[in-house]
Amino acid sequence: MNAAAPAAPTVRPVIVVAGNPNTGKSTVFNALCGTRQRVGNYPGVTVEKKIGLARLPGAGSADVVDLPGLYSLGAVSPDEQIAADVLMGRVPVSEDRRSREAVHRPDLVLFVLDATNLQRNLFLYTQIAELDLPVVVALTMTDLLGGARMNVDVGALKERLGVPVIPVIGRRREHLDNLRAEIAAALEPGCAVTPELTLDFPAPVEAVVGDLRERMNDQGVRLSGFEARNLLLNSRHPLQERIAVTEAGDAILNDVRAKVRALDFNPSSLALARYKWIDGVLAGVEQREKNQAGEGRSSSDFSSRLDGLLTHRIFGLAGFAGVMYLVFQSIYTWATPFMDLIEEVFGSLSGFAGTYLEAAPMLQSLVSDGLIAGVGSVVVFLPQILILFLFIAFLEDSGYLSRAAFLMDRLLGWTGLNGRAFIPMLSSFACAIPGIMAARVMPDPRARLSTILVAPLMSCSARLPVYLLMISAFIEPHFGAGIAALTLFIMYGVGPIVALPFAWFLNRGVLKTPAIPFVLELPPYRWPDPLNVLWRALEAAKKFLMRAGTIIFALSIVIWAMSYFPRPEAVADNIHARYDAMIDAAESESAPVELRDDPESTDFASDNVSIVADLRTERDNAIASAYLEQSYLGRLGKLVQPVFAPLGFDWKISVGILGAFPAREVIIATLGIIYNAGSAVDEESDDLKSRMAAETRPDGTPVYTPLVALTLMIFFALCSQCMSTLATVWRELNDWRWAAFLFVYMTGFAYVAGLAVYQIGRALGYQ
Amino acid sequence: MSSLSPAHLSLADLAPGRRGCIVRIDAAADDAFMLRIMELGFVPGQHVRCVKSAPLGDPIEVRIMHYNLCIRKSEAAKIFVETI
Numbered sequence: 001m002n003a004a005a006p007a008a009p010t011v012r013p014v015i016v017v018a019g020n021p022n023t024g025k026s027t028v029f030n031a032l033c034g035t036r037q038r039v040g041n042y043p044g045v046t047v048e049k050k051i052g053l054a055r056l057p058g059a060g061s062a063d064v065v066d067l068p069g070l071y072s073l074g075a076v077s078p079d080e081q082i083a084a085d086v087l088m089g090r091v092p093v094s095e096d097r098r099s100r101e102a103v104h105r106p107d108l109v110l111f112v113l114d115a116t117n118l119q120r121n122l123f124l125y126t127q128i129a130e131l132d133l134p135v136v137v138a139l140t141m142t143d144l145l146g147g148a149r150m151n152v153d154v155g156a157l158k159e160r161l162g163v164p165v166i167p168v169i170g171r172r173r174e175h176l177d178n179l180r181a182e183i184a185a186a187l188e189p190g191c192a193v194t195p196e197l198t199l200d201f202p203a204p205v206e207a208v209v210g211d212l213r214e215r216m217n218d219q220g221v222r223l224s225g226f227e228a229r230n231l232l233l234n235s236r237h238p239l240q241e242r243i244a245v246t247e248a249g250d251a252i253l254n255d256v257r258a259k260v261r262a263l264d265f266n267p268s269s270l271a272l273a274r275y276k277w278i279d280g281v282l283a284g285v286e287q288r289e290k291n292q293a294g295e296g297r298s299s300s301d302f303s304s305r306l307d308g309l310l311t312h313r314i315f316g317l318a319g320f321a322g323v324m325y326l327v328f329q330s331i332y333t334w335a336t337p338f339m340d341l342i343e344e345v346f347g348s349l350s351g352f353a354g355t356y357l358e359a360a361p362m363l364q365s366l367v368s369d370g371l372i373a374g375v376g377s378v379v380v381f382l383p384q385i386l387i388l389f390l391f392i393a394f395l396e397d398s399g400y401l402s403r404a405a406f407l408m409d410r411l412l413g414w415t416g417l418n419g420r421a422f423i424p425m426l427s428s429f430a431c432a433i434p435g436i437m438a439a440r441v442m443p444d445p446r447a448r449l450s451t452i453l454v455a456p457l458m459s460c461s462a463r464l465p466v467y468l469l470m471i472s473a474f475i476e477p478h479f480g481a482g483i484a485a486l487t488l489f490i491m492y493g494v495g496p497i498v499a500l501p502f503a504w505f506l507n508r509g510v511l512k513t514p515a516i517p518f519v520l521e522l523p524p525y526r527w528p529d530p531l532n533v534l535w536r537a538l539e540a541a542k543k544f545l546m547r548a549g550t551i552i553f554a555l556s557i558v559i560w561a562m563s564y565f566p567r568p569e570a571v572a573d574n575i576h577a578r579y580d581a582m583i584d585a586a587e588s589e590s591a592p593v594e595l596r597d598d599p600e601s602t603d604f605a606s607d608n609v610s611i612v613a614d615l616r617t618e619r620d621n622a623i624a625s626a627y628l629e630q631s632y633l634g635r636l637g638k639l640v641q642p643v644f645a646p647l648g649f650d651w652k653i654s655v656g657i658l659g660a661f662p663a664r665e666v667i668i669a670t671l672g673i674i675y676n677a678g679s680a681v682d683e684e685s686d687d688l689k690s691r692m693a694a695e696t697r698p699d700g701t702p703v704y705t706p707l708v709a710l711t712l713m714i715f716f717a718l719c720s721q722c723m724s725t726l727a728t729v730w731r732e733l734n735d736w737r738w739a740a741f742l743f744v745y746m747t748g749f750a751y752v753a754g755l756a757v758y759q760i761g762r763a764l765g766y767q
Numbered sequence: 768m769s770s771l772s773p774a775h776l777s778l779a780d781l782a783p784g785r786r787g788c789i790v791r792i793d794a795a796a797d798d799a800f801m802l803r804i805m806e807l808g809f810v811p812g813q814h815v816r817c818v819k820s821a822p823l824g825d826p827i828e829v830r831i832m833h834y835n836l837c838i839r840k841s842e843a844a845k846i847f848v849e850t851i
Contacts, residue, residue, distance in 0.1 A: 071803070071806060071807060072803065072806040074799070074802060074803065074806065076799065076800070076803055116833070117832075117833060117834050119808070119832045119833060120807065120808050120832045120833075120834060123806055123807075123808075233802065267794065267801075267802060267805065268792055268805045268810050268811060270805075271802075271805040271806050271810050272810045272811065272812075275808070275810055275813075288833070311819065311821070311822075311828065312822070313822045314822070316822055317822050402837075405837075406821055406826060406828065406837045407821055407822060407823075409821065409825065409826050409837075409839070410821060410823035410824060410825045410826075411823065413825065413839070419826075515841075517800040517803075517804075517839065517842050518826060518837075518838070518839050518842075519800075519803070519804065519807070519836060519837070519838050519839075519842070520836060520837050521834065521835070521836045522828060522834075522835040522836060522837060523834075523835075
């Protein structure tokens with residue numbers, strides 16, 4: 001195999017950063033590229049591609065691709081698979097600017113090696129070394145060597161590996177300069193150093209490997225030693241499908257596999273061969289202080305002591321509950337001032353629109369009630385998303401998330417999921433969108449799919465206003481604050497109670513998810529790199545805004561149109577006829593302007609002024625409500641009302657529900673309009689609550705009883721009413737049918753549950 | 768299954784705090800997961816220590832090659848060690 005081709009003038013050299021997870025790869029990447037980085041996509045998969053630009057000494061520069069962490073080129077997850085594919089040259093990393101030809105071969109592999117964990121880290125190194133790519137090693141965590149009571153002879157390591165090895169600590173200037181210099185040197189045409197190593201694989205196996213490679217070569221398929229060995233062993237290995245295998249190829253594979261089986265060799269001998277080589281390299285290079293048991297200390301005693309607490313039988317679970325509570329609290333409490341600020345900004349925008357577009361009432365309504373209100377209702381969640389992702393990034397980089405997965409695995413394992421699924425589910429309690437995105441950490445595609453499909457069942461923050469409104473208006477007055485709080489807790493519990501059994505059903509019954517093995521590294525606790533944490537949170541927020549923004553923007557227009565049109569003048573005229581006479585009468589009774597200086601008369605005058613103002617508001621609200629009743633949305637509400645009648649909902653509630661399908665939050669404003677309280681209400685509006693309480697059915701019984709309130713909340717808890725979530729599911733899974741399935745099953749559950757609750761309640765004698 | 772000498776037991780049965788030396792992995796040749804386990808360091812001759820089990824009983828935390836990881840008992844049952 002030839003050495004790395006010299007960088008063509010029209011293509012910047014491409015460096016890929018590879019290494020195990022938890023080795024500080026991102027820190028190295030960020031240090032090299034700074035803010036000159038962006039996130040893209042690999043073709044055909046939802047794995048993110050992180051690319052940056054590194055400036056090198058001598059006025060050169062290079063593209064740097066930060067690959068997902070992987071333990072071995074024998075990948076087990078989509079993330080690992082992409083990293084392996086890039087390294088093996090099966091996925092383009094760049095393109096020639098002039099010829100637009102895709103470039104498959106990286107020019108350099110920057111291998112990140114954790115100094116406190118050399119033995120296992122080097123396993124991947126031995127595989128990459130077989131790919132005939134130039135390598136430069138960045139040795140991280142060297143500042144933690146002291147704490148781990150160990151020493152690494154960097155010079156000796158460099159000699160044994162045969163490639164440059166540069167210690168890199170955080171953002172230390174000299175280290176980065178060294179690294180850049182070595183990278184630049186390695187990229188010089190003809191100067192690249194390719195690792196050389198001889199691995200001691202069992203000779204008979206190697207003979208068959210050689211045979212396979214030769215025969216596939218004749219078929220025109222180039223296999224590296226690594227790929228050939230893996231193909232030999234594992235017929236279910238992803239490599240099987242990914243390498244174009246013809247009938248002839250298939251026959252060859254079956255033949256060599258039979259030969260290997262006849263040899264009756266132990267699969268562990270391959271891994272053993274690599275570790276044997278690693279032992280040879282590390283002898284004398286790595287020195288560890290042994291404890292009494294004769295083993296090296298853990299890389300941080302602090303870590304094991306902290307774990308004594310955090311994974312303790314009792315304190316561990318308590319600690320976990322504490323951390324979760326903290327995350328939740330911060331999302332609800334700390335986010336509130338920012339959310340209020342955003343609401344104010346959008347409110348003012350709405351006001352401006354109102355003033356400037358007064359002449360064109362339809363346009364004004366479109367912009368104000370449709371676009372600004374619609375988009376605003378999504379942007380308002382931005383502080384929560386940011387806070388959640390800051391927490392997730394911090395907890396993940398510090399190492400705590402693996403402990404949490406360790407604690408929760410038993411709870412989730414029986415459903416066919418595993419401990420890793422709990423973060424997506426937890427995030428979904430704030431908002432399902434980042435939760436669904438977080439499911440990328442799950443290696444098995446089917447487990448990831450079922451996680452994504454049940455995550456939206458968790459009660460997100462958009463459901464909270466409905467719960468609060470219903471509980472404070474219809475539960476608390478009858479049953480007191482204690483039951484009210486319990487009800488809220490139960491509403492939150494509905495999510496997991498439904499999600500877990502359904503996940504079990506999905507995994508075992510529908511998807512036939514194989515029993516997924518669960519293996520997770522518990523890295524030593526470390527202080528996260530603040531820039532890394534911040535960067536990830538900002539990226540997630542940006543994604544959220546873009547995804548939600550485009551769909552919501554479009555839907556806001558549709559919903560607005562449905563609630564605006566048609567607008568028969570006759571409706572307004574009727575109401576005007578009713579109110580204008582009253583307003584004129586009230587106005588003519590107000591005292592003349594001159595008397596306003598007289599203290600007594602001022603009261604009288606201002607009383608009248610406010611009566612007039614109240615009448616005007618009432619009239620405008622009545623008009624708005626009448627228009628809504630006449631609109632397509634209103635008509636649709638009346639049309640579907642029979643469907644919702646068995647749940648105890650009248651047509652006004654039906655309209656509210658329909659309007660909430662694109663985005664749950666909309667229901668409060670819609671209810672506000674329907675009940676003549678105006679659209680500027682929130683869940684605390686006494687006005688709205690009292691009006692709802694006063695609503696009666698044709699037979700005189702109240703519409704909103706505690707039973708109806710409960711039914712509505714349960715319906716809301718389970719129903720799929722978020723276009724942004726559906727859009728995210730679509731994008732994450734690359735298939736609209738799963739999004740459709742999500743919508744159908746959740747809405748179905750919501751309907752059945754609501755029906756059950758209401759009918760059983762009625763049977764038990766409640767109203 | 769051949770009879771085990773008294774000192775051989777599966778990793779799932781190794782008591783917390785005890786150390787063992789891996790003697791054998793029971794895995795079909797095409798078991799991708801067990802291959803991954805081996806790549807992570809679970810090879811014959813390697814020392815492994817059981818650290819603790821999760822509060823709810825599963826998975827268990829073990830220490831191997833100077834790092835910690837957690838593994839479910841059902842998988843650990845396929846790894847056989849000799850106590851030391």
